[in-house]
Amino acid sequence: MTDWIRPTSLAEAVDARRDHPDYLVLAGGTDVMVGAIDRPAPIGVIDIFGLPELCVCEHDDEGRLRLGAGMSYAHLLGDARVAAAAPALVESAREIGALQIQARGTLGGNLGTCSPVGDTLPVLLALDAEIELRGPDGTRWLPVDDFCTGYRTTALAADELIVSVRLPVDSSSREQVWRKVGTRRAQSISKVMLCASTHRRDDGRLADVRIGLGAIAARPLRARATEAVLEGALPDGPLAARAAQAVLNDIAPIDDVRSRADYRRATTARLIRRWVLHLAQTSTTTNTGS
Amino acid sequence: MKLRFRLNDEDKELDVEPFRRLLDVLREDLHLTGSKEGCGEGECGACTVLIDGAPVNSCLVPVAQLDGHDIRTIEGLARQGTDGEVLLDEVQQALVSFGGTQCGICTPGIALCASAALTREPNADRARLRELLAGNLCRCTGYQLIIDALVDAASTRRGNSKR
Numbered sequence: 001m002t003d004w005i006r007p008t009s010l011a012e013a014v015d016a017r018r019d020h021p022d023y024l025v026l027a028g029g030t031d032v033m034v035g036a037i038d039r040p041a042p043i044g045v046i047d048i049f050g051l052p053e054l055c056v057c058e059h060d061d062e063g064r065l066r067l068g069a070g071m072s073y074a075h076l077l078g079d080a081r082v083a084a085a086a087p088a089l090v091e092s093a094r095e096i097g098a099l100q101i102q103a104r105g106t107l108g109g110n111l112g113t114c115s116p117v118g119d120t121l122p123v124l125l126a127l128d129a130e131i132e133l134r135g136p137d138g139t140r141w142l143p144v145d146d147f148c149t150g151y152r153t154t155a156l157a158a159d160e161l162i163v164s165v166r167l168p169v170d171s172s173s174r175e176q177v178w179r180k181v182g183t184r185r186a187q188s189i190s191k192v193m194l195c196a197s198t199h200r201r202d203d204g205r206l207a208d209v210r211i212g213l214g215a216i217a218a219r220p221l222r223a224r225a226t227e228a229v230l231e232g233a234l235p236d237g238p239l240a241a242r243a244a245q246a247v248l249n250d251i252a253p254i255d256d257v258r259s260r261a262d263y264r265r266a267t268t269a270r271l272i273r274r275w276v277l278h279l280a281q282t283s284t285t286t287n288t289g290s
Numbered sequence: 291m292k293l294r295f296r297l298n299d300e301d302k303e304l305d306v307e308p309f310r311r312l313l314d315v316l317r318e319d320l321h322l323t324g325s326k327e328g329c330g331e332g333e334c335g336a337c338t339v340l341i342d343g344a345p346v347n348s349c350l351v352p353v354a355q356l357d358g359h360d361i362r363t364i365e366g367l368a369r370q371g372t373d374g375e376v377l378l379d380e381v382q383q384a385l386v387s388f389g390g391t392q393c394g395i396c397t398p399g400i401a402l403c404a405s406a407a408l409t410r411e412p413n414a415d416r417a418r419l420r421e422l423l424a425g426n427l428c429r430c431t432g433y434q435l436i437i438d439a440l441v442d443a444a445s446t447r448r449g450n451s452k453r
């Protein structure tokens with residue numbers, strides 16, 4: 001029979017993880033229970049679903065919003081602080097599954113699975129979120145880009161737990177956009193996802209541009225080549241075209257049951273182009289064309 | 291593993307393999323076969339039950355996670371009147387009146403999900419109801435009669451709450 005450990009505190013959970021690195025860490029189960037009936041049951045489970053310390057949502061002393069890894073998508077959707085700091089995160093959560101999945105699926109679970117189609121991951125990349133990991137030796141923070149290491153692999157050590165996600169203080173002042181392309185708004189697994197965020201300088205030029213993409217490579221990733229094209233530039237039609245071209249160097253999509261590589265390339269380019277055109281149209285600075 | 295939980299307003303104790311799916315324990319051990327298995331992977335909503343009032347896919351919940359919680363299945367959605375008669379939930383009654391059902395496999399999940407959704411969002415309109423029910427697939431009806439029924443149930447509930 002599966003050994004079932006239900007810690008009542010984070011400290012207990014960390015101890016359990018240290019003592020049983022081979023046990024399954026389980027939150028809402030929406031990923032790990034898919035197909036579980038066809039696999040042998042795990043030898044043990046560390047059940048952290050609903051652990052209060054993992055469900056906190058609070059600003060730290062420096063004003064950064066810290067989201068507990070155990071927060072469900074329903075939690076994220078219902079919290080005004082999340083809506084203020086990261087509207088793109090709320091939008092992504094709204095399109096994950098439907099009510100049933102949103103009630104159980106968690107932010108930490110999306111990170112832990114680190115699927116290329118994990119819907120919150122492009123958002124966390126575009127906001128440059130940091131992930132709090134806790135093990136027997138204490139806490140470390142990793143940028144989400146370093147946390148995701150490959151196809152469903154992460155930097156999480158066998159004795160660590162994902163504790164929280166921290167959003168930089170400037171998140172709420174960023175212009176954020178979220179776009180998911182799939183067969184249906186609800187319940188569908190993405191063909192392509194884009195989350196982009198930027199500041200604008202007083203002269204209208206883009207500053208500190210960050211683009212997170214999903215379903216277009218083995219792991220969710222930052223579109224660094226595209227960011228470089230956009231950084232410091234004034235959004236207009238030609239820039240949109242150049243960015244749409246650049247993004248093809250950032251991605252490595254595959255053919256699979258949900259889409260084809262060429263469709264994913266064309267769609268990613270279009271999402272980038274439309275975002276830059278949107279920025280051009282919503283520019284508050286008069287473009288003198290100089 | 292010994293579990294204690296509340297099931298359809300009754301206290302339950304169960305000694306089960308903790309990693310088994312809630313759906314299987316409901317159907318096989320507790321003989322509550324109203325919850326159906328459609329896809330078995332959280333896509334179709336036919337296995338929807340309410341945990342602490344929230345709709346969830348019981349095919350994705352290991353039964354150990356019920357411990358200490360309150361579960362409602364389709365068998366517990368209707369209430370009993372003072373004379374022992376069955377009082378259907380407004381959503382159930384509307385599904386009957388409008389014919390919002392055909393083969394019936396999706397119906398328990400739809401009734402539970404809609405009932406819970408309307409408790410939280412009594413003013414949900416037709417468009418919002420479609421969104422709230424997006425996790426419940428129906429292969430027979432084309433959804434129109436289901437949504438018609440739910441719009442009616444919402445209005446009935448609002449009327450009842452004013453009395």
